[in-house]
Amino acid sequence: MTDLADIVTSAFWRVNPPDADPLETREWLDAFDALVASEGRERATFLLRKLMDHARARRVPLPPVLNTPYKNSVTLAEQPQFPGNLELESRISAIVRWNALAMVVRANRAHAELGGHIASYASAADLFEVGFNHFFRGGNAGDLVYFQPHSAPGVYARAFLEGRLPEERLAHYRQETGGKGLSSYCHPYLMPEFWQFPTGSMGLGPLNAIYQARFMRYLEDRGILKTEGRKVWAFVGDGEMDEPESLAGLSLAARDGLDNLIFVVNCNLQRLDGPVRGNGSIVQELEGLFAGAGWNVLKLLWGADWDALFARDVDGVLLKRLHETVDGEFQMYAATDGRFNREHFFNKYPELTELISDMSDADIDHLRRGGHDPVKIYAAYRAALEHKGQPTVILAQTKKGYGMGNWGQGKMGTHQQKKLDDDALREFRDRFSVPLSDDDVAQLRFLHPGPESAELKYLHARRQALGGYLPVRSVAAQKLAVPALSSSERSQSTTMAFVQLLSQLMKDEAVGKRVVPIVADEARTFGMQTLFRQFGIYSSVGQLYNPEDQDELLYYREAKDGQILEEGITEAGALSSWLAAATSYSSHGTPMLPFYIYYSMFGFQRVGDLIWAAADSRARGFLIGGTAGRTTLAGEGLQHQDGSSHLAASTIPNCRAYDPCFGYELAAIIEDGARSMLERQDDVFYYVTVANENYPQPVAPAGVGEGILRGMYRLREGAQLQLLGSGPILREVVAAAELLEKDWKISAGVWSVTSFTELRRDGMQAERARRFGGKAASWVEQCLGPTKGPIVAASDYVRAVADLIRPYVPGKYVALGTDGFGRSDTRAALRAFFEVDAKHICIAALAALDAKLAARALDRYGIDSVLRPPWER
Numbered sequence: 026m027t028d029l030a031d032i033v034t035s036a037f038w039r040v041n042p043p044d045a046d047p048l049e050t051r052e053w054l055d056a057f058d059a060l061v062a063s064e065g066r067e068r069a070t071f072l073l074r075k076l077m078d079h080a081r082a083r084r085v086p087l088p089p090v091l092n093t094p095y096k097n098s099v100t101l102a103e104q105p106q107f108p109g110n111l112e113l114e115s116r117i118s119a120i121v122r123w124n125a126l127a128m129v130v131r132a133n134r135a136h137a138e139l140g141g142h143i144a145s146y147a148s149a150a151d152l153f154e155v156g157f158n159h160f161f162r163g164g165n166a167g168d169l170v171y172f173q174p175h176s177a178p179g180v181y182a183r184a185f186l187e188g189r190l191p192e193e194r195l196a197h198y199r200q201e202t203g204g205k206g207l208s209s210y211c212h213p214y215l216m217p218e219f220w221q222f223p224t225g226s227m228g229l230g231p232l233n234a235i236y237q238a239r240f241m242r243y244l245e246d247r248g249i250l251k252t253e254g255r256k257v258w259a260f261v262g263d264g265e266m267d268e269p270e271s272l273a274g275l276s277l278a279a280r281d282g283l284d285n286l287i288f289v290v291n292c293n294l295q296r297l298d299g300p301v302r303g304n305g306s307i308v309q310e311l312e313g314l315f316a317g318a319g320w321n322v323l324k325l326l327w328g329a330d331w332d333a334l335f336a337r338d339v340d341g342v343l344l345k346r347l348h349e350t351v352d353g354e355f356q357m358y359a360a361t362d363g364r365f366n367r368e369h370f371f372n373k374y375p376e377l378t379e380l381i382s383d384m385s386d387a388d389i390d391h392l393r394r395g396g397h398d399p400v401k402i403y404a405a406y407r408a409a410l411e412h413k414g415q416p417t418v419i420l421a422q423t424k425k426g427y428g429m430g431n432w433g434q435g436k437m438g439t440h441q442q443k444k445l446d447d448d449a450l451r452e453f454r455d456r457f458s459v460p461l462s463d464d465d466v467a468q469l470r471f472l473h474p475g476p477e478s479a480e481l482k483y484l485h486a487r488r489q490a491l492g493g494y495l496p497v498r499s500v501a502a503q504k505l506a507v508p509a510l511s512s513s514e515r516s517q518s519t520t521m522a523f524v525q526l527l528s529q530l531m532k533d534e535a536v537g538k539r540v541v542p543i544v545a546d547e548a549r550t551f552g553m554q555t556l557f558r559q560f561g562i563y564s565s566v567g568q569l570y571n572p573e574d575q576d577e578l579l580y581y582r583e584a585k586d587g588q589i590l591e592e593g594i595t596e597a598g599a600l601s602s603w604l605a606a607a608t609s610y611s612s613h614g615t616p617m618l619p620f621y622i623y624y625s626m627f628g629f630q631r632v633g634d635l636i637w638a639a640a641d642s643r644a645r646g647f648l649i650g651g652t653a654g655r656t657t658l659a660g661e662g663l664q665h666q667d668g669s670s671h672l673a674a675s676t677i678p679n680c681r682a683y684d685p686c687f688g689y690e691l692a693a694i695i696e697d698g699a700r701s702m703l704e705r706q707d708d709v710f711y712y713v714t715v716a717n718e719n720y721p722q723p724v725a726p727a728g729v730g731e732g733i734l735r736g737m738y739r740l741r742e743g744a745q746l747q748l749l750g751s752g753p754i755l756r757e758v759v760a761a762a763e764l765l766e767k768d769w770k771i772s773a774g775v776w777s778v779t780s781f782t783e784l785r786r787d788g789m790q791a792e793r794a795r796r797f798g799g800k801a802a803s804w805v806e807q808c809l810g811p812t813k814g815p816i817v818a819a820s821d822y823v824r825a826v827a828d829l830i831r832p833y834v835p836g837k838y839v840a841l842g843t844d845g846f847g848r849s850d851t852r853a854a855l856r857a858f859f860e861v862d863a864k865h866i867c868i869a870a871l872a873a874l875d876a877k878l879a880a881r882a883l884d885r886y887g888i889d890s891v892l893r894p895p896w897e898r
């Protein structure tokens with residue numbers, strides 16, 4: 026180990042330089058103490074502020090002021106009485122720990138490939154248990170808890186004790202396909218009556234928790250639901266805080282004063298590969314970050330047995346030692362015994378040696394970190410609960426793999442440890458006094474002390490006092506009646522058609538209030554500023570200024586009961602708001618109908634993982650991909666032109682994706698979508714692309730309703746070949762059919778494809794049904810089977826999108842699309858470039874009929890056939 030005195034560059038030394046003149050320092054501190062004693066804290070704060078201003082004027086660099094000492098924020102004097110039965114709680118927690126461990130080790134002994142984690146829950150167990158026994162409120166108006174995903178085994182183990190999961194399910198940990206298993210992490214999709222929030226992808230849990238807490242305020246402020254007293258708890262790993270998403274919502278939470286939000290960061294100082302901040306301090310770093318963002322920060326670093334040490338540490342040498350210790354070293358102390366800690370930590374300074382002179386090595390070994398002491402945890406949680414006006418973060422110091430001894434505690438590779446041998450298991454049993462025989466241990470028996478045991482009676486009583494068990498997810502939802510929607514027939518874009526449909530819904534008696542329009546600073550792009558005045562933009566404080574455009578009809582109106590969520594430039598934040606609203610039917614028993622409209626390029630590509638989390642959450646709502654289509658969004662160029670979101674959407678099973686061309690198609694899709702989610706209670710969400718190209722909007726042909734929803738319908742008859750088009754490219758297809766007729770006397774049928782992805786799903790279904798001996802024809806086969814000639818399809822997305830239906834298309838099939846890099850130009854130029862304009866579609870059709878015709882057409886339309894393909898340019 027390096028001598029710490031040498032590490033002058035370490036973060037700690039920079040923050041806490043050595044004292045050059047301790048005597049002088051003492052005099053200053055004594056003077057300050059005298060001031061506080063005689064004139065009070067307020068006066069002291071005033072003088073400090075004055076001093077700081079003075080120092081600034083003299084250009085004296087100010088020390089970081091956001092950090093407090095490396096000790097508990099709640100002092101011993103402030104600590105409340107622990108209201109529980111510590112002895113019973115520790116027995117319960119030991120059983121839960123054992124069962125969690127046994128579950129993972131059992132699964133891996135049987136099938137080494139299954140994986141699982143022990144060390145994360147081992148560090149989080151006490152943090153969870155104190156929550157379960159004293160804080161997490163259950164029931165309909167209960168708290169919402171986002172669990173650290175790798176600690177799922179502990180949550181299962183507790184539910185087993187509670188009688189909510191039978192032993193058989195524990196025995197099928199990570200073996201889900203048979204229907205009686207348990208998910209690796211928190212997956213509402215796979216365990217819809219258990220998990221509420223998917224947190225397995227690091228960073229999404231903390232972000233979603235913030236927007237959930239904010240959404241609860243929104244429901245309250247809009248008079249939709251009383252949420253007072255309910256809390257959102259988010260358990261987060263300290264390594265997880267590295268994720269940009271983990272930090273992305275911090276200032277919003279503070280800005281909106283979300284005191285209904287409590288983060289508990291499990292600072293076991295390790296992540297998967299090693300220490301989170303080996304050469305620094307994650308606790309101090311996070312304290313600065315959260316405090317700087319405006320949060321209430323509570324450090325929960327040391328257990329009760331440190332109290333006496335701190336009390337005797339009048340010269341602050343213990344604190345100095347703690348401050349100079351980097352996390353890599355703290356990890357070493359977690360992995361070693363009392364003797365090592367004495368020699369290396371305490372014996373560094375004679376004063377410290379003296380401080381612990383009456384302690385044995387075993388006493389030192391038993392010194393607990395704050396996150397393992399229920400009394401200290403209780404004190405921090407209570408302080409968080411009572412704090413007003415700010416969100417609270419609790420930085421809880423723990424040991425990774427706590428109690429796993431030589432096999433895991435503080436070990437570098439402990440995250441992956443899942444196959445303990447019998448010696449290790451017996452040691453674990455002894456460490457926590459789990460009442461099991463050696464044979465039980467060898468067999469990895471689950472332990473359930475029975476419903477009449479003191480442990481179980483206590484556990485149930487606690488949960489009853491707190492309103493019920495959790496986690497539990499509600500699957501029942503209230504039904505809402507959806508009105509019929511109609512689109513206008515004037516010349517306009519599908520975006521404008523969408524805004525009209527949205528305002529029809531918002532004005533509806535039954536669902537109007539439940540509509541949640543969400544934008545990420547693009548409302549004007551989509552012509553939605555018309556909604557600002559009428560429906561208002563939500564702000565927790567209303568509007569504290571006169572808007573610059575107040576004299577205009579449609580001014581920028583913020584209001585406490587505003588309906589629109591204007592999230593600013595954060596697609597991740599807006600998607601998280603959408604997710605909170607889209608799962609409100611379950612989390613709050615209050616169905617909402619969210620529409621998040623955004624640049625389609627910044628959806629699946631930018632926040633695709635959040636969209637998967639929404640799918641996992643069984644979200645119900647609309648994602649509207651605006652300014653969609655690689656050639657339809659003219660001018661904006663490469664980074665804005667989306668050509669692949671529909672491909673991504675096709676991979677999410679409960680996402681129904683549509684690429685409509687006409688207003689009447691859009692109206693049918695939105696009306697039926699809303700019915701599906703709000704009336705029929707389908708656990709699906711919709712992705713609909715809308716574009717900004719203006720064109721005439723035709724009247725809906727008769728009888729096309731089913732085709733619009735199933736994915737395609739015939740727009741015009743044609744005998745020799747069939748053309749398929751989606752989104753605005755359908756109009757190029759119609760023009761191609763006209764060219765074929767006019768220039769080549771060929772009669773082409775035209776089909777509007779509203780959803781290649783729905784067609785593919787239907788095709789897969791029919792194909793599978795036939796493979797399994799049934800009789801089924803896909804919608805594609807039903808539509809195109811009776812037609813003649815080759816089939817050519819074109820969309821504003823990569824060819825793979827139109828190719829999705831290839832297996833079900835009878836006969837010759839040519840798929841055109843916009844593969845390649847986007848670029849800025851006019852729509853006409855872009856469509857010519859990507860070869861999806863009327864002429865190229867016409868040529869593709871001719872080539873499919875007769876190569877000689879195509880050669881003539883290339884000539885006739887002046888197309889340079891020696892150019893490299895667009896995807897190579």
Ligand SMILES: Cc1ncc(C[n+]2csc(CCOP(=O)(O)OP(=O)(O)O)c2C)c(N)n1
Nearest residue numbers: 145175225226227262263264265295296297
């Ligand atoms: C987005 C994402 N990236 C990577 C992972 C893989 N992963 C799972 S746990 C883990 C380490 C977690 O460390 P920490 O947050 O400190 O939690 P601990 O288990 O130490 O309590 C990693 C990298 C993941 N689940 N999600």
